[in-house]
Amino acid sequence: MMMRHVTGAVSIAAMCLVAPQAFGSDVLQTIDYGPTMMAPTMYASVFAGFTAPTTISGQYFGSSTIELDAGWGFAGGVAVGTNITSNLRGEFELSFTHRNIDDEDFIPQWECAPGDCTATGSLSTIYMLGNVWWDLDMGGGFSPYVGGGVGAAWVMPSVTIYDDPDYMWDVAGLAPAAQLGLGVRYDFSDNMKVDLGYRAKAVLGANFSDSTDPCGYPGGSGACAADDIMYVEHVLQAGLTFEF
Template sequence: MSVARHLLAASLLTLATPAVAADIDILAAPEIAIPVAETGLYLRADATYGFDTTFGGTQSLVGTGGTATNRMGDWRLDDGFGVGGGIGYKASDWLRFDATVDSWKQDVSGGNGAGWFCGFDRSCASREGGSIRALEVMGNAYVDLGTVAGFTPYVGAGLGAVHVDYGDVAGTVICTGAAACSVAGSSAAYDGDASWRFAYAVSAGVSYDVTDNLSIDTGYRYLNVQDGDAYRFDAASGARLVAEDDGFDRHTIRAGLRFKLW
């Protein structure tokens, strides 16, 4: 009986082994694929709209008797459109970098309650007007704040330089008050100055993924442009007028496309 029992137990163990092995195969943990962050180069193209803004400056009249300086009244930089483009790199799901170039041209106008024609005497005032053509070259960094239903809000900051070109500026003299004024209606064309200026920017916006490679990007950007030369004029008397602005701010709405290269 003992031998028969051992043989029966061995047979049952042999029959059970495949079933246990099958159970082990079924219960084996599946492999987990870890998602890889999307990175790569992208191109961007933008249309911009800059709101009007005001800024100040200084006029200096240099002559044989020395130099006289006077603060300019508020100048107005009109609103207007511009275009831009750039190339960028998405370093991770939350960090991007790009280099951008933007171009715009806007009218500028202002005046001085004490005109330089009168040696900054308040018997006359001056009115000036022209345009500013600018080329913005900026390096930017952005933090993407997560994507929900294809929408990705972001914040950013940038540093760079802006080439500010005043072109030609026209000036006109207006008599004021009861004081004698012999230069009423006099006008002159000033030579506009052009220079590169340091600039910084902060921005915020949201992008929407149209496809895996194409996104719509809309946002707001604040740009601060540092002070610089504005215009100058050499009078027949030998005196020279030199004007400098205090720099200006630009508040801009941007809308464009980002196209992923790889």
Template sequence: MFNTARMALFAALFAGVAGPAFAADFVEPPVVEQAPPAPVYEQPAQYGGWYIRGDIGYRWSKFRGADYITYGDPPSTGSFDSGKLKSAFSAGAGVGYQINQYFRTDVTLDWMSKSKFRGSTSGFCGELQTPCTSVDTSSYSAMLLLANAYVDIGTWQGITPYVGAGIGGAWVKWDSLNNTDDDGSFEHRGGKGWRFAYAAMAGASYCLTDRVKLDVGYRFSHINGGRMFDYASLPNVGPGYDKGINVHEVRGGLRYQFGNSDCAPAPEPYVPEPEPVYTK
């Protein structure tokens, strides 16, 4: 009887101690291990699309000389002894396409305001045909149409240097040439017409907004020679042909990008949500 009671007591004590331990094993939560960080996928930058531009400039033109015909016995050819053109302004607009991050093209049309001309020629004046020197004044204006291509070298702190070149034509208009010497003052009607032209440029652009760039640069353009003035019965001289004009120009303007712009902020990187891994 005593042994049976003692065994029952031991069984009760064992159940009281082991029961909570087994229960704790059943309710303990599983261990959760964090998954390794997921890779970040950077979306590549996109460039390209149409843009428009507007520019203003200040130019210096270099007169490269001119020849003319003098009708006498016999006829002869003369040349200007000197000739200078004053500086003047220009303004233009264009439309272009950004092909990729480094290459773009556009077509531009620029109006070149009147640049005053002053030159001199040598001849003979009076009945005795004594040597004399004349003063010649005029001015020229032009419309310059160019197809251009540019290389954008790279972008640093929003600044993109570039180089470029263009080819096209110029419609040049000379005003009347006034020729004054010891025999008096004479007027030649100015010449006009289209001429071949080309250009080279360099500069840099700066992002003002995600669509608008400030463009500042230098452009050299060469306009081929052509008719400068027509024949005049007095002093029996003409026509005259200039040998071309070199134009040095400092320009500034704005470009508005319709397509994907390198000025726009980079897209947010895609980071997928990590998936937890549960151990059994």
């Protein structure tokens, strides 16, 4: 009787040792631990391009609409960002544009005589934007993208009106800004991409004023302020992105 009990106990112990080996691997193979988490990829970009002609609009004397014709210009900048997901990027951009202004009649509704309502000079803008871009991997190293951003612009006019140096908009100021963009990136190497893109950069609600003798102040006889200045800059650019 004692031998029978001992033999039974040994059999049970053997089953306990063999069962995990026989079934354990199958059980573990069915466990799904989810996608593997990867460290985010940081990157830095540098880019340059040119800006197409555009119109700068605003209010003069509080009721008259100005329309400044701005010509071709150039653009450049840098950006630093990271991949949020496999196809979504977030970045901070610091960029600038510069263009000339040469308008024979910046207040069309006044019906000025030829040469009486001229505006000449230049306009520079520094953009500080937070952007989000969505990438689409097409294979072969090509990735089209689309996105945009919001932030602020430091607007720096240097515009003489009425062909008179005593009438000049030259006070820099901060204004809200936004942009939309699209483009395509190509994997030039493992950690470098070539980027060709288009950007529509908008400045919303800037102000132009005279720093030396603005009208409206006691004794002031210079240029009056132009308010609610808005313009959209159309930029074609090329750049390089370095991942690290």
